[in-house]
Each structure stands twice: as structure tokens, then as C-alpha cells.
Amino acid sequence: MTEFTPFASLAGGMLIGLSAVLMMFWEGRVAGISGIAGRLLPPYRDKALPSRLGFVIGLVAAPAVMMVLTGSAAEQTVSSSIPLMAAAGLLVGFGSIWGNGCTSGHGVCGLSRLSTRSFVATGIFMFTAFVTLFLARHVMGG
Amino acid sequence: MSFVVNVALGLLFGIGLVVSGMADPAKVLNFLDLFGTWDPSLAFVMSGAVLVAFIGYRLVWARGRPVASGGFHLPARNDIDTRVIVGPAIFGIGWGLGGFCPGPALTSLGLGAAGTLAFVPAMMLGMWAARLLAEARAQARSA
Numbered sequence: 001m002t003e004f005t006p007f008a009s010l011a012g013g014m015l016i017g018l019s020a021v022l023m024m025f026w027e028g029r030v031a032g033i034s035g036i037a038g039r040l041l042p043p044y045r046d047k048a049l050p051s052r053l054g055f056v057i058g059l060v061a062a063p064a065v066m067m068v069l070t071g072s073a074a075e076q077t078v079s080s081s082i083p084l085m086a087a088a089g090l091l092v093g094f095g096s097i098w099g100n101g102c103t104s105g106h107g108v109c110g111l112s113r114l115s116t117r118s119f120v121a122t123g124i125f126m127f128t129a130f131v132t133l134f135l136a137r138h139v140m141g142g
Numbered sequence: 143m144s145f146v147v148n149v150a151l152g153l154l155f156g157i158g159l160v161v162s163g164m165a166d167p168a169k170v171l172n173f174l175d176l177f178g179t180w181d182p183s184l185a186f187v188m189s190g191a192v193l194v195a196f197i198g199y200r201l202v203w204a205r206g207r208p209v210a211s212g213g214f215h216l217p218a219r220n221d222i223d224t225r226v227i228v229g230p231a232i233f234g235i236g237w238g239l240g241g242f243c244p245g246p247a248l249t250s251l252g253l254g255a256a257g258t259l260a261f262v263p264a265m266m267l268g269m270w271a272a273r274l275l276a277e278a279r280a281q282a283r284s285a
Contacts, residue, residue, distance in 0.1 A: 001172070001179050001181075002163075002166070002168050002169045002172045002179070002181045002183075003181075004181050004182060004183055005162075005163050005183050005186075006182075006183065006186050008161055008162060008163060008183075009162045009163055009164075009183040009184070009186035009187045009190070010162075010186045010187070010189065010190040011161055011162070011190065012157075012158045012159065012160070012161035012162020012163065012164065012187060012190070013158065013162050013186060013187035013188060013189060013190025013191040013194075014158075014190040014191065014193070014194045015154055015155075015157055015158030015161060015162075016155055016158035016159065016162065016187070016190070016191040017158075017190060017191035017192065017193065017194025017195040017198065018154060018158075018194055018198070019151050019152075019154040019155035019158060020155075020191065020194075020195045020198075020199075021194060021195055021198030021199060021201075021202060022151055022154070023151050024198070024199055024202045024203075024208065024214070025198075025202045025205075025208060025209060026144070026147050026148075026151070026208060026209050026210050027144070027148075027208055027210055027211060027215075028207070028208030028210075028211040028213060028214040028215050029214075029215050029216075030216065030217065031151070031155065033155075033243075033244040033245040033248070034244045034269065037244050037248060037265075037266070037269065038269035038270070038272070038273060039273075040266075041266065041269070041270045041273075043277070050144065050145040050148075051144045051145060051147075051148045052148070053145070053148075054144070054145040054146065054147070054148030054149040054151075054152065055148040055149070055151055055152035055155075056152060056248060057149050057152060058148065058149040058150060058151060058152020058153035058154070058155070058156060059152040059153070059155055059156040059159075059245065059248045059249050060152075060156070060248055060249065060251050060252055061149075061152075061153060061156070061252070062152070062153055062155075062156025062157045062159065062160055062249050063156070063160055063165065063249060063250070063252050063253055064252055065153060065156075065157065066157055066160045066161075073253070074160045074165055074166070074253060075166060076165055076166040076167065076168065076250060076253060076255065077166060077167065077168035078167050078241075078242075078250070078255035078256075078257035078258055078261075079167070079240060079241075079257045080255075080256055080257055081257065082256065082257070082260045084239060084240065084257075085240050085242075085256075085257040085258070085260040085261040085264070086260045086261065086264040087236075087239065087264070088236040088237075088239040088240030088242065088261060088264075089236065089240065089242070089247070089260065089261035089262065089263070089264030089265035089267075089268065090236070090264045090265070090267065090268040091232050091233065091235050091236025091239070091268065092233055092236035092237060092240070092242065092243060092244065092247070092261075092265050092268065093236075093244075093264065093265035093266060093267060093268025093269040093270075093271075093272070094229075094232055094233075094268035094269070094271055094272045095228075095229045095230065095231070095232030095233030095234070095235070095236060095268075095272075096229065096233045096243070096244055096269065096272075097229070097268070097269045097272035097273055097276070098225055098228060098229030098232065098233075098272045098275075098276070099225060099226050099227075099228070099229020099230040099232075099233060100217065100219075100225070100226065100229065101217075101230075102233060102243050102244050102245075103237075103243040103244075103245065104155075104243075104244075104245055105217075106230070107188060108188065108191040108192060108195055109195060110217075111188075111192050111196075112191075112192050112195035112196040112199055113199065113216065113217075115217065115220055116220050116222070117217075117219060117220050117221065117222060117226055120222055120226060120227070120230075121226050121229070121230040122230070124227060124230040124231050124234065125230035125231070125233050125234035125237060126234065127234065128230070128231045128232075128233075128234030128235050128238065129174050129234040129235070129237045129238035130174050130176065130238070131238070132174075132234065132235045132237075132238030132239055133171060133174040133175055133238040134174075134175075134176075134177065136238070136239065137171075137175060137178060138177060138178065
């Protein structure tokens with residue numbers, strides 16, 4: 001069980017949306033995390049590496065900054081199965097680049113741009129994620 | 143300058159992930175668990191983000207051009223090809239297994255969970271493999 005947090009989740013979502021808007025304001029680009037993270041490795045096709053590196057550094061530093069601000073560490077429960085998490089990481093990495101976006105690029109930014117392509121992508125990853133979890137938790141009983 | 147601005151943007155995004163609860167894979171997995179311990183929080187995160195971005199994007203576009211670039215670089219394609227079906231299908235399977243998508247996984251690095259430390263390098267490898275495969279296919283097509 002996790003606690004349903006409508007207000008914190010709505011507020012946090014709005015901060016994510018604000019970051020995406022400021023990214024469009026400054027860089028003129030969508031804030032797609034898979035696009036940003038996936039281009040940290042070569043080959044480099046443009047000169048945006050410092051911007052991408054900066055964004056990922058900010059992303060990684062966020063829990064530490066939150067801890068300074070609030071005095072409490074972010075709580076999380078991550079599966080301790082290394083093979084499962086490594087396999088999940090491979091699928092998430094490959095799939096997000098192959099489909100040109102993940103939850104942020106297609107989900108947040110694409111839906112906000114009313115992109116048909118992103119609506120299709122978001123519907124598909126939501127569906128396969130629901131089915132995967134259903135099979136893992138209720139059929140195989142993981 | 144853009145480096146510093148992007149550190150701030152990444153920080154804001156990451157704080158949003160932590161505040162919203164999305165840095166916790168258990169919350170994401172429970173959102174996906176419609177027929178079990180369902181936690182609707184993720185729908186509120188998406189609603190808040192899309193609401194702000196939907197309005198904010200239009201205000202920014204009305205200005206004509208971004209601050210640090212001559213023009214907007216929006217994803218040009220809006221067609222449905224096999225990649226935009228196969229890619230998200232694969233991504234969703236991984237998301238449903240681990241409860242991590244790329245943003246929350248990176249934000250969780252410093253929290254140091256063993257699962258995260260296995261997930262992130264594998265994710266970077268998967269991203270790299272997809273890019274190299276896509277480039278090799280594009281070259282084969284143009285050759």
C-alpha cells in the first residue's frame with residue numbers, strides 16, 4: 001500500500017510542468033528526459049551537451065536539495081532484485097529512445113502540445129505497463 | 143549560461159518528482175495496480191503537469207522565439223510509424239516491471255538503492271543501443 005496524495009502529487013506535477021514550460025522558454029525544446037539522458041553518450045550531433053549534462057545534474061541533485069529544504073529524506077521502495085531491475089532498465093532505455101520519448105516527452109510535453117503521436121505512444125506504454133504489472137502481481141504472484 | 147539554467151531546470155523537475163511522490167517506484171506500481179492496491183496519485187501528477195504545460199507552452203510560443211535559441215525545436219513528426227508503437231510498448235513493459243521511468247530513476251540515483259544502481263546503467267545501455275541501431279538502420283537505408 002502507498003498513501004494516496006492528491007495535493008502533493010498535483011503540486012509536484014505542476015512543478016514538473018513549470019520546468020517543462022521554462023525549458024521551452026529558454027531552450028525552445030520539450031523537456032523529454034529520455035531524449036536528454038540518451039544523448040549524454042556519443043555520437044554527438046549538436047552542441048547541446050552542456051545543457052543536457054546540466055539538466056541531468058540538477059535532476060540527480062534534487063533529493064539532496066529537498067533534504068536540505070525539508071530536513072527529511074525522500075522515502076522510496078525500490079525492488080532489490082538486481083536481475084529484474086537491470087532487465088527493466090534495459091527495456092525502459094531501449095523502448096524510450098526507440099519510441100522517441102517517455103513519460104515526460106510523450107506524456108507531459110506531447111499531450112500538452114496535443115500531438116497525436118504522443119497520445120498514441122502514451123496510450124500504448126500505459127497499456128503495456130498495466131498488463132505487465134497485472135501479470136507480475138496477480139497472475140505470477142510476484 | 144545555458145548550463146546553469148539547465149541545472150536549475152533539472153533541479154525544479156527533480157523536486158517536482160520528489161514532491162509528487164513519483165520518485166518512489168512503489169507509488170508508480172500501485173497506480174498501475176488497478177485491480178489491487180490502486181493509488182491514483184500519478185493521475186494527479188500528470189494532470190498538474192499537463193495543465194501548467196498546456197497553458198505555459200502557449201504563452202511561451204506567443205513570444206515568438208526562445209531566449210537562448212533562434213527558434214523553437216519542436217518534434218516535427220506527427221505520423222504513426224512502427225517505432226512509435228513498438229518503442230512505447232517495450233518501454234511500458236520495463237516501467238511496469240521496475241516502476242521507474244527515466245526521470246525518477248535518475249533522480250533516485252543519490253538515494254543509493256541497489257535496484258536503482260542496477261537500473262540506471264542498464265537504462266543508459268538500452269538508450270545507447272537504441273540510438274546506434276536507429277543510426278545503423280538509417281545509414282543502411284540511405285546507402
